[in-house]
Amino acid sequence: MTDICNLSERRCQPCEGGVPPLNTTTANDLLVQLDGWKIIDNKISKTFSFKNFYQTMAFVNAVAWIANREDHHPDMMVSYHSCQVIYSTHAINGLSENDFICAAKIDALLII
Numbered sequence: 708m709t710d711i712c713n714l715s716e717r718r719c720q721p722c723e724g725g726v727p728p729l730n731t732t733t734a735n736d737l738l739v740q741l742d743g744w745k746i747i748d749n750k751i752s753k754t755f756s757f758k759n760f761y762q763t764m765a766f767v768n769a770v771a772w773i774a775n776r777e778d779h780h781p782d783m784m785v786s787y788h789s790c791q792v793i794y795s796t797h798a799i800n801g802l803s804e805n806d807f808i809c810a811a812k813i814d815a816l817l818i819i
């Protein structure tokens with residue numbers, strides 16, 4: 708059962724383990740609410756492209772701000788023109804709703 712509120716408007720809930728990762732059906736239901744994210748190896752990821760390193764790093768810093776505010780942190784692979792963001796929930800070694808909430812908040816950064 709997922710929340711009816713837009714993912715990007717929700718807040719991450721503390722997760723300290725002891726709950727199962729999302730099953731495939733629930734993960735796919737959440738994935739369709741995102742744009743361009745893929746599930747690979749029980750993680751979600753998306754590669755964002757930028758004009759130059761300055762813009763890439765501005766994005767990285769904005770993602771870091773969201774991650775700290777939500778206390779939910781991604782892996783990021785940074786290159787001159789791009790940043791791959793990879794989210795999973797370390798505490799449960801799989802996906803939780805928190806991963807999809809942060810992904811939606813990151814996508815919302817780029818809506819102008």
Ligand SMILES: C[C@H](O)[C@H](O)[C@H]1CNC2=NC(N)=NC(=O)C2=N1
Nearest residue numbers: 778779780781795796797798799
């Ligand atoms: C204590 C602190 O809330 C936890 O270590 C948080 C920090 N950020 C996290 N980020 C991610 N991606 N998964 C976690 O399980 C996680 N746990």
